[in-house]
Amino acid sequence: MFDDFFIRALFAGIGVALVTGPLGCFVVWRRLSYFGDTLSHSALLGVTIAYTFQFNLAFSVFIISALIALILIQLQKKTNLPGDALLGLLAHSSLAVGLVVIGFLSFIRFDIMGLLFGDILAVTVDDLLIIWVGGAIILIVLKLIWKSLFASTVNYELAEAEGLNPDRAKAIFTILMAAVIAISIKMVGLLLITGMLIIPAAMARNVSTSPIQMVFYSIIGGLLSVILGLYSSLEFNTSSGPSIIAASLFLFILSLLRIKQTARLKN
């Protein structure tokens, strides 16, 4: 069944969408989209390390992204620079260092476009395994920290006062972000992963009245984007990442019509 590259890509995409749906909601609620960008840009460095030392790609990206997240937290504590400046500093410098290292690795043939924008031809059975096993672990951990993470998203002090340990939940969530980037890099490409997190969640925000509903619609939106995007990628021979993100943008625009409708109903 997984002999066909398209079936592999489809299952990989579905696995990614199931995870980015709920995580994306937290990225929107906690205003972490630039944080996501920084982690995914730093993923290029992880990719070069994987190629140089023959490591597993997803594992290497996970380690580097988690490391960058740790460095960011330390810099936030120790410097007086604003958060967005630190995010920009880390995002661009890690991307730059990654590209410089690639320049030195002339003995390996790199598909830069594939790395940046995703490549459905590159998904192997091993990748599928990593996406589904890794994705399942991410979802289980998210379920475990859900109450604490959500309560502290609504109000940090309330969560702290009533014994939910929001700091631990935040640290675990940061690691989950690094993990989701690691498993989606082949599918969506490192420049567009944050789009996969934010756009379906933003679409879901437009049509939801409760947090659980938003998570549900965000997953549905992600799944539809993957299926639509991959079929059009096959049809028009375009990169998989941009096709998926364009499809999710299409869904977002449709959700805006719903807002207009409810606004009209209210008047």
Add this chain to the structure above:
Amino acid sequence: MRSNNNILVKLKNAGYQLNGKFLVEGVSLEVQKGKIVTLIGPNGSGKSTTAKIALGIYKKIDGKIEKYTDKVGYVPQKISIDWTLPIRVNDFMILTDSISNEQIEEALSLTGALHLKNKNLGNLSGGEFQRVLLARAISKKPELLVLDEPVQGVDFTGEIALYELIKKISEELNCGILLISHDLHTVMSATDHVVCLNGHVCCSGSPTDVAHNHEYKALFGEQASKTLTIYEHKHDHVHTNEGDIKKN
């Protein structure tokens, strides 16, 4: 260590400083089961800070804190709900604890907020939101209830009713209550102990002797005086604008 089994939280000479400046210092107080402790004091006197020390939100504190319960209900002074978050009153009620639908409805009807159950949290008025905050804090049947200006923005009759409710809760649940009053001179008559803060403890004592204050009765009527009372007190020192303490 535990000398009195009824003690829920005890502060010993506690203080908290931000950027080298004390927000509050030298606070000693204890909240016991079934007792109500009220904090009063002017703006910026450290009432909320003291509450946050007692709750364990501030961890790097001066002095000591002993806490003997994990079942805490908290009504913060201000809370803003981000519009990016779609959340109804019903979702907010189960924020920190999984409670049954019956418990949610019971708590909401106690504070007169049952009709708001399916409303979006962002669309509530200030007074409605306070009722929901209080309902959420009591719904989990806590041992320690910390209420930071719980009736702000609530109309006067509603205020009396909510204070009546707080008194009832403390009796029914036998929980300890740390209450911050939004009014410098008004405390619940059910209060067991009043602490007046102004960066430190200015004075403290029992409010019973002023429970039947005639001026207050004349002003607000018989019914109000059963629930609320004026706490009259004199300080032996004044605070200058530079923040120094001057003895009278």
